[in-house]
Amino acid sequence: MYNQKKIEKKYFVLIGAIVIAILLGLIAHIVTTDRSLNPLEKAVKDTVLLSQKIIYQPVKFVKDKIKDYREKQNIYEKYKILKNKVKETDLIQAEKKELEHQLKKMKKTLDLNHTLVETEYLNATVVNRNLGYWYNTITIDKGSHNGVKKDMPVIVSDGVIGKITKVSNFNSTVKLLTSEDINNKISVKIEVGDKYVYGLLSGYQRKGNVFTVEGIADNIEIPKDSIVTTTGMGDNFPSGIMVGKVKKVKTDHFDLAKTVEVTSSVDFDDLSYVTILKRKEGSN
């Protein structure tokens, strides 16, 4: 009788261990792999977010009105700045046209594929922000119906914020660069004089809104406030999107490479409207 109970207990522990192992495997698959949403997930997500959007509209209206009111407070200061900028716009437009023309010619000669000029901009509103806490994601109100695809870069006026990871018909999930996810690393370049130094954006500290850039050779001097942008290497991010400015340069524990602290140009705490960079139809 005692032995039978002992055997039953052993079986119970064994079955429990197997169930936990299977569950962990399942969670690992769900969380770490690059899976797409199934049709049922898409339908539920779109329906719930649509109803939430309807409930949120009056609140959003009031929120926007308050924001407008605050902005109107210093409108004259802004007007003066913009007035000066408008004078420069015509010059910049002409210069831009000329550069686009030159770029087109060069592209033909070099057979280049991805440049920032070839992207279309699609504006989106943030529906909810980082509810999973550890995942560092936001949900936006544009989906496959609007031509959004997985891995498209997402920016705000100050710089890059992340990329699309999940797409449903009318909504998408954006994984922010602030994510601790090991697979979420992008290559960046630091402007040093007329040259570029390349590195990998690998970490983020909430305190001070600072990114860490690794993989930079020890023999290069990097001045403070140097501009950090995306490199365009890999398929996702086009070249030249602002990431931030150099705050501090440190040498790693083995004195072999430098680690650069970069203050992000984006305020990740306040993301309400974002822009998706869509590759233009016809360009690869």
Added chain:
Amino acid sequence: MLVILTLILSFCLDGIISNFIPIHSPLLIPLFTLVSLMIVYPYFKRHENDYLKVAAILGLFYDIVYTDTIFFQCILFLIIAFCVRFLNEWVSNNVFSISLMAIVLIACYRTLEYSILSLVGFFTFDSMYLLQGIYSSLLLNVIYAIILYLITDWLSKKYHILKVD
């Protein structure tokens, strides 16, 4: 009806409130759905299987709509539902015990989620980051738990809805 309304309202509020709070807020991260799950337990009148089913469904919705991690939150919500059941056997419901239970459950939920995510290689374990995750979720959710408890308690008395404390 009160249970359904409480859960739906809290679920929607989670998404709406997140738009007003900084993403990396050090104190005000919403977890209203989880808190509401704790508040509605006494209204199941000891029909614990129904309560577990509701917890699993709510977790699944949280998975699909908010985190894109199908079944992960579902499992976590089920574990939290078991914890709520266990805690309710030991403590009676009042404002003080509700606050205490909310703190314990939020700490359990965050620790469990973070540990599993670290275990499956989503990120490396950092105890400070975990601690930050726990205390950033406490203040707002404890306040919400107290308000929700007072409102549901008042409504249950007014409309004679059976509640087992």
